[in-house]
Amino acid sequence: MKAKGAVLFEPGRPLEVCDVDVAPPRAGEALVRMAAAGVCHTDLHVMQGKFSAPLPAVLGHEGSGVVEDVGPGVTDLRPGDHVIPLWRLSCGTCEFCRLGRPALCPEGARVRNSGRLPEGTSRLSLDGREVFHYAGVSTFCQYSVVPEAALLKVNPDVPLDRAALLGCAVVTGFGAVTHAARVKPGDSVAVFGAGGVGLNVIQGAKSAGAATLVAVDVHASKLDLARRFGATHVIDASAEDPVEAVRSLTGGRGVHHAFDAVGSAATVRQAYDVLGRTGKLVVLGIAPAGAEVSLPLGSLVFEERQILGSFYGSGRPRDDIPALADMYLRGNLKLDELLTRRYPLERVNEAYAALERGEVARSVIVF
Ligand SMILES: [Zn+2]
Numbered sequence: 388m389k390a391k392g393a394v395l396f397e398p399g400r401p402l403e404v405c406d407v408d409v410a411p412p413r414a415g416e417a418l419v420r421m422a423a424a425g426v427c428h429t430d431l432h433v434m435q436g437k438f439s440a441p442l443p444a445v446l447g448h449e450g451s452g453v454v455e456d457v458g459p460g461v462t463d464l465r466p467g468d469h470v471i472p473l474w475r476l477s478c479g480t481c482e483f484c485r486l487g488r489p490a491l492c493p494e495g496a497r498v499r500n501s502g503r504l505p506e507g508t509s510r511l512s513l514d515g516r517e518v519f520h521y522a523g524v525s526t527f528c529q530y531s532v533v534p535e536a537a538l539l540k541v542n543p544d545v546p547l548d549r550a551a552l553l554g555c556a557v558v559t560g561f562g563a564v565t566h567a568a569r570v571k572p573g574d575s576v577a578v579f580g581a582g583g584v585g586l587n588v589i590q591g592a593k594s595a596g597a598a599t600l601v602a603v604d605v606h607a608s609k610l611d612l613a614r615r616f617g618a619t620h621v622i623d624a625s626a627e628d629p630v631e632a633v634r635s636l637t638g639g640r641g642v643h644h645a646f647d648a649v650g651s652a653a654t655v656r657q658a659y660d661v662l663g664r665t666g667k668l669v670v671l672g673i674a675p676a677g678a679e680v681s682l683p684l685g686s687l688v689f690e691e692r693q694i695l696g697s698f699y700g701s702g703r704p705r706d707d708i709p710a711l712a713d714m715y716l717r718g719n720l721k722l723d724e725l726l727t728r729r730y731p732l733e734r735v736n737e738a739y740a741a742l743e744r745g746e747v748a749r750s751v752i753v754f
Pocket residue numbers: 427428429448449555556
């Protein structure tokens with residue numbers, strides 16, 4: 388079948404919306420009619436060549452849709468099911484899967500780097516030429532073939548445009564708080580970057596009972612949103628030194644937890660510098676490939692600070708995402724406020740330009 392998909396042919400070029408050929412699902416795969424796809428920063432890294440991926444590829448990894456058809460041997464999905472594609476496939480049997488850390492599964496990394504489905508081929512092509520899948524899910528396409536192992540059924544009461552956000556921004560931000568940092572009631576928290584992921588760190592920290600909750604960003608509109616998501620204080624890092632400002636808000640003590648949701652050496656260093664003794668820095672922003680940071684070893688040892696990476700929420704997306712969907716349906720998770728703009732697929736480059744300008748919390752492509 389033909390489907391409109393946003394293809395990246397080479398880094399530095401805009402995405403091109405093409406009529407892509409989508410082959411039927413094979414064994415263990417499902418055809419998903421996409422409903423919405425999140426405009427996440429990680430795809431932008433690929434577009435800018437800061438992250439490599441096999442190209443040409445249909446990009447997009449955050450999304451939601453409805454199962455249209457299933458291949459042989461698919462047991463848990465049927466047409467009509469609402470699903471969220473999980474952009475990091477897991478095998479279920481390796482050391483990391485057994486430990487409850489499926490995002491660290493080597494098979495997931497292999498599939499992502501191959502640009503093909505686990506079975507070794509692509510279901511996407513253009514005029515007979517192979518087109519790669521991005522992260523095994525390629526959500527910037529009207530239809531995508533996704534392995535059953537990478538599809539999560541979601542409660543159909545959650546509107547699909549909002550469900551899409553659960554699969555990347557929300558689970559990544561919320562999980563960094565609950566699984567990686569383990570924020571406790573009364574803790575002080577500083578969050579660097581109040582975009583799609585950072586706002587979810589903020590609402591996660593609020594829900595965990597953080598007392599002082601400081602958001603740092605350089606865009607006034609994001610700082611306004613940060614307050615609505617639970618920040619008790621906001622700091623415009625374009626106008627004042629965020630390190631001094633956070634330290635003074637904590638009476639010079641420094642915070643219990645700092646989060647970097649930006650993925651730059653400068654903000655990671657600032658987030659480290661606002662920690663108090665035994666403070667924990669969680670880095671969850673995705674940095675361009677090869678990025679490095681320098682840190683003072685003195686305070687790391689003498690103050691027993693901790694530094695931790697967090698990927699895909701450091702938990703089990705299959706358990707965590709349904710729990711977050713329930714929170715939303717009970718009115719305890721802000722998704723409506725997170726979704727600030729909707730674009731048709733034809734305007735995907737415009738959506739990314741707005742993301743780069745820092746105009747939006749999270750926008751989605753709607754099909
Ligand atoms: Zn993402």
